[in-house]
Each structure stands twice: as C-alpha cells, then as structure tokens.
Amino acid sequence: MNNEVIINIEGLKKHFPMGSGRFTALNGIDLTFGRGEFAGLIGPSGSGKTTLLNIIGTLDVPSEGKAIILGESVGNLSAGASASMRKSQLGFIFQSYNLFQVYTVFENVEFPLLLQKIDAPKRKKMVLDALEWVGLTDKIKSKPAQLSGGESQRVAIARSMVKRPAIVLADEPTANLDAANSHNILQTMEKLNRELHTTFIFATHDDKVIGYVKRKIFLFDGKVVKDEKIEKN
Amino acid sequence: MLVFKLALKNLLGAGLRTWLNVIVLSFSFIMIIWLKGLLEGWDRQAKNDMIKWEIGAGQFWHLSYDPFDPLTLSDSHGTIPDVLSDSVKSGSLVPVLLSQGTIYPNGRMQSVLIKGISPEQEVLALPSLKLKSDDIDIPAIIGKSMAGSTQLKEGDYVTIRWRDKNGTFDATEIRIAAIFDTNVPTVDVGQVWLSIDKVREMMLLPGEATLLITDRKGWQSTDTDEWIFKDQETLLSDIENIIKAKSFVGIIIWAILLMMAMLAVFDTQVLSIFRRQKEIGTYVALGMTRGQVVKLFTIEGAMHSVLATIVAALYGFPLLAIQAIRGISIPLESKDFGIAMAAKLYPVYSLALISGTVIIVLLVTTIVSYWPSRKIAQLNPTEALRGRIQ
Numbered sequence: 001m002n003n004e005v006i007i008n009i010e011g012l013k014k015h016f017p018m019g020s021g022r023f024t025a026l027n028g029i030d031l032t033f034g035r036g037e038f039a040g041l042i043g044p045s046g047s048g049k050t051t052l053l054n055i056i057g058t059l060d061v062p063s064e065g066k067a068i069i070l071g072e073s074v075g076n077l078s079a080g081a082s083a084s085m086r087k088s089q090l091g092f093i094f095q096s097y098n099l100f101q102v103y104t105v106f107e108n109v110e111f112p113l114l115l116q117k118i119d120a121p122k123r124k125k126m127v128l129d130a131l132e133w134v135g136l137t138d139k140i141k142s143k144p145a146q147l148s149g150g151e152s153q154r155v156a157i158a159r160s161m162v163k164r165p166a167i168v169l170a171d172e173p174t175a176n177l178d179a180a181n182s183h184n185i186l187q188t189m190e191k192l193n194r195e196l197h198t199t200f201i202f203a204t205h206d207d208k209v210i211g212y213v214k215r216k217i218f219l220f221d222g223k224v225v226k227d228e229k230i231e232k233n
Numbered sequence: 234m235l236v237f238k239l240a241l242k243n244l245l246g247a248g249l250r251t252w253l254n255v256i257v258l259s260f261s262f263i264m265i266i267w268l269k270g271l272l273e274g275w276d277r278q279a280k281n282d283m284i285k286w287e288i289g290a291g292q293f294w295h296l297s298y299d300p301f302d303p304l305t306l307s308d309s310h311g312t313i314p315d316v317l318s319d320s321v322k323s324g325s326l327v328p329v330l331l332s333q334g335t336i337y338p339n340g341r342m343q344s345v346l347i348k349g350i351s352p353e354q355e356v357l358a359l360p361s362l363k364l365k366s367d368d369i370d371i372p373a374i375i376g377k378s379m380a381g382s383t384q385l386k387e388g389d390y391v392t393i394r395w396r397d398k399n400g401t402f403d404a405t406e407i408r409i410a411a412i413f414d415t416n417v418p419t420v421d422v423g424q425v426w427l428s429i430d431k432v433r434e435m436m437l438l439p440g441e442a443t444l445l446i447t448d449r450k451g452w453q454s455t456d457t458d459e460w461i462f463k464d465q466e467t468l469l470s471d472i473e474n475i476i477k478a479k480s481f482v483g484i485i486i487w488a489i490l491l492m493m494a495m496l497a498v499f500d501t502q503v504l505s506i507f508r509r510q511k512e513i514g515t516y517v518a519l520g521m522t523r524g525q526v527v528k529l530f531t532i533e534g535a536m537h538s539v540l541a542t543i544v545a546a547l548y549g550f551p552l553l554a555i556q557a558i559r560g561i562s563i564p565l566e567s568k569d570f571g572i573a574m575a576a577k578l579y580p581v582y583s584l585a586l587i588s589g590t591v592i593i594v595l596l597v598t599t600i601v602s603y604w605p606s607r608k609i610a611q612l613n614p615t616e617a618l619r620g621r622i623q
Contacts, residue, residue, distance in 0.1 A: 107242070
C-alpha cells in the first residue's frame, strides 16, 4: 500500500425518505482510503455499510457532505460520468454473485471489457488471465447454473478484476458460502490485492472476512465508531 | 452494436420463453399477411372479373341510360354515331342493346333484362358465339345463377315476352344454347343474352344500341350529343366503394391481430423488468448507463419481431405460396355477397404488403417494448441490485 489517497469522505450523510419523515443511514462519516488497502466496513444490519459502499461505488449520492472518489466528487458526477467511472475504475462483488445466467463464465467475465470496447484478442487474453487468477480456466464454457456457490463467486471476482479497477467493492461476498469456500475466496482476493495493488473494501459482518482485512472500520447507526489498522506480515 | 449483440445473446439465452413469444408473433405475421393477401386477391379478382365479363376497357352510354333506373330503359337507345361506327365494324367497340322483358320458365313468370350482343364479339368473356342463329330457333345464353333460379337447362325452350319501341307486346320462344359460369352477378342474375340483331329486330330498333363496350384503354373522350364515355375507373367506382368498406373491416381484424401479438411482447417486457431487476442493477453497476439499459431492453423486445419474421418466413413462405398458387376454395353460397367472387380465391402477397407488415410490426413492437422499458430509467440501481420490486 502506498500513501496515495483515492477515496476521501468528509461529513458524509445519507438520508432516505421514510413515511412522512426520513431515515438517516449515514450520519457524518469521515474516512480516507489509500491505494491498495484491504479494508472492511463492519457492522450489524442497518449500520450503513452497504449505503456507504454504494456511495463509494457511485451508485448513490450523498445527501450532505462530500465523497471524492479517484479525484471526482460523487455528488457532482453526471450519470454518464459515474457510469464511466464504474465501467473503468470500480469493480463490484455481490452477496448473490449477480452473474448473467444466460452467459457462459467466459462471457460473464468478458462483459466489462465489452463495455470498454476493448478489441477481441486483447479481451480474450484479459479474460483468460482473470480466470486464471481465480482458478477457473477449465470452466469457461459453463453457465452459472452449472457452478457451485464458491465457483460462482470466483467468477464474480474475475469479472470485477478483469478490467484492473482501482477499487473493488464487495458487499457480503461470503454470506452465501461455506467456510472452506469463504477462505478460498478471501485468499484469492488477498492475493489479487497484494499482486495488483487493487483497493478492496468489504461490507461485512462475517468473522471470516474480518479475519482477513487489514483495516477494520466499525459502523453503528451510520457512524464510524472504530477504525483500526492491523499490521500483518 | 454492442447493445444489439447483448440483446440477441439475452434473447437466445432465454430459450423457450423467447421462442414461445416468437412463435406467437410469427403466427400473427402470417395471419396478418394472409388476411391482407386474401382481401387483396379478392379485390383484384373482383375487378378483373368485372372488366372481363362486363365493363371492358370502358363504355359509351346512351345519354338516357341509367343502370339504376329500369324505367328509363325504353328510351335509352340510339343509333351509333358515325365517329364510332368504324370501331364497331372493326370489333373494337361492342354494342349492347338492353330491354326489359319477362320469361315464363316452367309455368312461372320472371322479369328479366334482355341484353343483345354481337355473337362475334371478343371483348367480353361471354360465350357469345353460342348466340349464332341457324334461323330455326332463337339461341340465348344465361348465367349459372339465372339457370339455378329458373331451373332452366341447356337445350330448354322458354317463352319470352317484351314490348317493342311502339309499346306493343310480343312473345316468342328462345332456346337456352349455353349456360355460362361467371363470378359477376351483374351479367348473370335476372338476365338473358341474345344476339343483338335479334334484339334489334324484336324491338324494332335497327342499328341502335344502349351502350358500347370498348376493347382497350386509352379511348379519348369522344362524347357526342347522345353518347357519353365512361372510363374503366368510373365504371369500377361501385366495386371500389365495396372494397373500401371491406377494407375497413379488414383493418379492424388486422388491428386485433396486431394487438394480440403486441400484448404478448408487452407482457414479456413488463415481466422482464420486474423479474430481471438484479440484472438491471448489475448492468448499471458494471458501467452501463440507464439509457443503455433501456435501449438494451427495448431492442430485446423489438428483436422478437425480427426473429418472428425469420421464423414466419421459414414456415409461412411455403404455406402462403401454396395458397397463392392453388387458391382457397370458397363455398358457392358466397356469391350471395353480391359482388364478384370466384369459387376459388387466389391471395395476392405483394412485396409492399409483406415489407409493410414487417415494418409496421417492427415499429409497433419497438414502441411496446420501449414503453415498459422506460421504467428502468426510474429504477434505483441500489434497490434493483437487491431485486426489490418498486
């Protein structure tokens, strides 16, 4: 990890309308993330971790405060600019994998590169590289329905990593996996973080994930209650 | 281009769901084209038969002639003017003399329209050669419908009565020399065709006629004081009006078929948007704009009709081609419609009909695909990713 700050969040608040009033999901968050971090947003349901992840991922905008991602203020981004940032700089891993069921493994991983209009030979190499990182080169023609949960999540990791994004956001990536698969997935992501210096931010309350992250940010009722960095060898 | 590729991939990947829609849509395609082709074929056949059996390429009418007023018939005749007599001699103008009369088949009485025409004429499809007289008897020809209603057969004799130009009644016997089969009721029902020379003799009207039928288009209006030229279009205006009325019904049926097909596409689109919310959210998360996703879903919907066109062409082309060649049998009672209708109708499938139908269905499919897809633009991607119905 180097000291370059790629995410800078100051006084971030997010409100959602609820009945005649509003619900405050994030209530004054101040955080910075450097390139190559392997961090976890940890907290119970309703603590605001997914909301924070969505704002970092430019899928949502702050109600108050600012969130600067890779030098761009999320609140000021146009729809096209935020889509462009997601297309090239941000990777997503979801709890339920969100693979396209009608596509093969290869096509699922290829999808972000198609959006970037990368030419076919280069695309093929990048997809095969990504599938090699997650150990799924033998499954390129399989459809998601033919894969186990662990394999599906590895495809999702490959899809998020194939474009070599600066930041990967993983929302409860191990929630649907057993322990062995969870460790396998986490080791894969840890390895990619180490080798490609991609920033990983997890939203989780899974102890297995917490055991792997190098920075633990505890959220409760929309506030950061603890932010600790763990030195690992 | 990418969106097209993705749309096609999604459609083909959806398997049975796609093909069921495509097959339903292809049925609609075929039904729409078949129905329109049938009506077009009917219209064309009706017009052609009218021209072939009754109208020719145009007609000169005596000034007093009004086909809708039989009371004027006794005055609707005149000598053929000098400017037209050469054409009559050469056979390119066929004179017809009309008169009212009565026949008494099998002891019954029936009013008829007596029509005199030259046996040698070649302008109309009538078997007029059968009217050539051997001076032993008076040959007459009648249509199949007339034969049916009077129970007259070939070779039968029947008494005919008429009034000559002086108003004197006279009667004689005529022999049914031939019974012709035509789809045009206006040359058949209630009519008896005789040789024009015989009718002139009966009516005491030598050299006169009620109307003159032309053998070719392009006659310039050579109206005289007594004769007025009616071109083919004018003479076909009645049938054109019937066709227009029939086309309106055709359009309603066509619209119902189109709506049924569109309902299938609309339904699929609405279901897709609810069922594929996570997928929509994932598209947005991976970097597609909402506009691109709307486009993707719209194209997916519209592609149903592209695939339906291909499927319809595969089974529909031979099916429709066989019908166009072999025709469709129509029950005899259908002549009661009152316009020319053959025992077999030959649908006409023009390139304009097929391409027009394809374009209209494509356009309408695109619109009904876009309509529900617009909802995607209002979808919150974070909610969509969780698959929460909004």
